[in-house]
Amino acid sequence: MTQPVVPAPAGSPHGRPGRLKVFLGAAPGVGKTYRMLDEARRRAARGTDVVVGYVECHKRPRTEEMLDGLETVPRAERDYRGTAFTEMDLDAVLARAPQVALVDEMAHTNVPGGRHTKRWQDIEVLLKAGIDVITAVNIQHLESLNDVVEKITGVPQRETVPDEVVRRADQIELVDMPAEALRRRMAHGNVYAPEKVDAALSNYFRVGNLTALRELALLWVAGRVDEALQKYRSEHGIGRVWETRERVVVAVTGGPEGATLIRRAARIAARSAGGDLLAVHIVRSDGLADTSPAALAKQRALVESLGGTFHSVVGDHVPDALLDFARAESATQLVMGTSRRGRLAQFLTGRGVGETIVERSGDIDVHMVTHERAGRGRLLPVPSSSLPLARKVAGPVAGFVLPVLLTAVLANTRGHLNLTSEALLFLLTVVGVACIGGVASALLASVTASLLLNYYFIPPIGRFTIGETNNVLALAVFALVAATVATIVDRSLRLSRRAANATAEAETLSSLAGSILRGDQAVEALLHRTREAFGMESAELVHRSDGGAATVDDPAEGGVAVPVGPDDVLVLRGRRLAASERRVLIAFAGHVASALERARLAEAAAEVEPVRAADRMRTALLAAVSHDLRTPLAGAWAAVSSLRSREVEFSAEDQQELLATAEESLDRLNRLVDNLLDMSRLQAGALSLVLEPSSVAEVASLALDSLGDSHVPVTTQGLDAIPDALADPPLLERVIANLVTNAQRHAPEGTAVLLSASALGPRIELRVADRGPGLRPADRERVFEPFQRLGDTDNTTGLGLGLALSRGLTEAMGGTLTPEDTPGGGLTMVLSLPTADGPADVPAAPVGGEESLT
Incomplete structure (x- = not known):
């Protein structure tokens, strides 16, 4: 049971928290404890008050020699299950209050009876008391790498220390050694006792294991160094790129040119050893985008297959968001595609994202990559409308009829309202028309309302002239306000609809993709969720062998068919799907294809493996039984036949020899039969x-x-x-x-x-x-x-x-x-x-x- 942590003594003798230095090694025996003791001796020689809280030398003579001359705090003795063990005496070290304490084996589990379960918890108490601590730990004891090390070495690590504890260290020094050198040190008896050397060399300390652990240690320390560098740059306000290693950022939009850009960026990163590839997609802060989720999913998979990482960054201004990401990641190169806009569109809309980034990139190299879609976009942006046909017709009609009807009503109540109130009622009508038919209908209503307001309500009434200058200004402001409000209302409505559609698409994709992780019948679950999500009557997979069309609609019955592989089609019957729903369905078809492929592979493996195993067993059994059972049987038969023969007179010695041969053969036969029976019982579970x-x-x-x-x-x-x-x-x-x-x-x-x-x-x-x-x-x-x-x-x-x-x-x-x-x-x-x-x-x-x- 873990006891509560006792607070550090009030009033630290050094007036500050202690500093932690960690010697990190890839494996036991690389020399962490030796280096730790060497550090202690050098500090003691400079006059620092150093004590040894706990150091484990493992009976290594050279390491034990390093303890000479260093003050050692006596260990605490504890009894556990009838055996005496020694541990660091935390209270004694705190009472001694040195400047520096040496505490070996940071991940060690304490024998029950002390304050804490783990030694790293003891170390934290020392640090809070203002005592500097020098410790050592191996890479396999870091919590985040525990499962990775077990997969590599096959040895589970029961003693671990949280990564954050080591990351908080003021200094981390890597103690490195090539695998071959460590094995030589092991073979010379400088690490383990002689009786353990052979087993260690043939198991944990194989060359492959040590090389993999060494790489883990180097990468972990490199990441820690990178974190320290980023922190230093942030604290000192350093915005320019330090080219410590190549980091290539590629901007992807989900467009057809994405694969070309990613492969180009991967080639650039590969030219530099250790270069990083980062793909980034800028997402608008309102969550609305016209990008195909399926295209982005393919580009993400391509980036990851090339060893890169994929990132989504929120930002309304693409150049700023992209450059901020590149600088935050210390990117040295930025890869972008040339604009898909046509020349006229570029002339009318001004500079694009690429030109802006090139101008503002600073010390980041920008590669503008041409592709087959460059300059092949539309000449002008074509506004898309998602209004149904009824509203497209009702909008212009309302834009003309409603102002006329309002004019008729106000004309009959002339004298009850002033010009300001009448103008506001016309403005309200324009807003209502914008809600019905969009901005085009609202502009028509604005023009109609302006003309009617001028003719019927602004003096001189009955004429399209205006007598007072103020009324001219009022009418102009009315027309401008009406057009502005109509545009804003129309945009808000469109964004609201797009937001609702985007939310529905995200929820649908999340729900459908989650079905893959639930249940054993992934394909059936996906089909069921697909039918429910799209409100269809049925959803099924149809096998085709003629390589039919990519997407086939059935106008007679309603529904849609989407390919999920070279020979399969996902067929949904019921209603006809809108374009936005088709996009979600196509994106999800990839999940169905993956699940279907996994199901087929699993089914094929399940069918083939028992047949192969049975065939191997049958062949081996026939070959073995045909010889191995016959051999002892033949020996026993020959001995018994000889004894029964009347043609040969055997001496007593010969008879005993023949009987021994028969007995030996029959014993051997009995063992073979017993083995067969026991093996059959094991396989049948009847043992x-x-x-x-x-x-x-x-x-x-x-x-x-x-x-x-x-x-x-x-x-x-x-x-x-x-x-x-x-x-x-x-x-x-x-x-x-x-x-x-x-x-x-x-x-x-x-x-x-x-x-x-x-x-x-x-x-x-x-x-x-x-x-x-x-x-x-x-x-x-x-x-x-x-x-x-x-x-x-x-x-x-x-x-x-x-x-x-x-x-x-x-x-x-x-x-x-x-x-x-x-x-x-x-x-x-x-x-x-x-x-x-x-x-x-x-x-x-x-x-x-x-x-x-x-």
């Missing part, structure tokens, strides 16, 4: 288990006794020093016997098989190692398949069920069986089983940081 605490030493002794004499001896190590395993004793005996027999079969003359045991947290490990030819990496899983006899050429080694049966029995008991390379040549089979009394959540405290990796 009964009785798990109980089992002495590994006793079970191993029985297994070795059952093997009899062999030309290859077996050496045991550590069997009596491990706790009891939770296992079925007869099955465990069978597994150990099979593994030792397999090792003896491949061990060269003059060598021995090593059977060793060790405890690792809540599990025990048995290792059966030989010095034979070993296994190729490609064969490490094949060797556990039934009827596989890899490396056996004499056809006298049985059915090839021994290792397959051993893994099956081991997994049935909750264990694992994995092959490893024996250092120096050979194969090691590692049998891991849970201990009889070890809980699954035993803390990792008793196993110190780096040591737990072996």
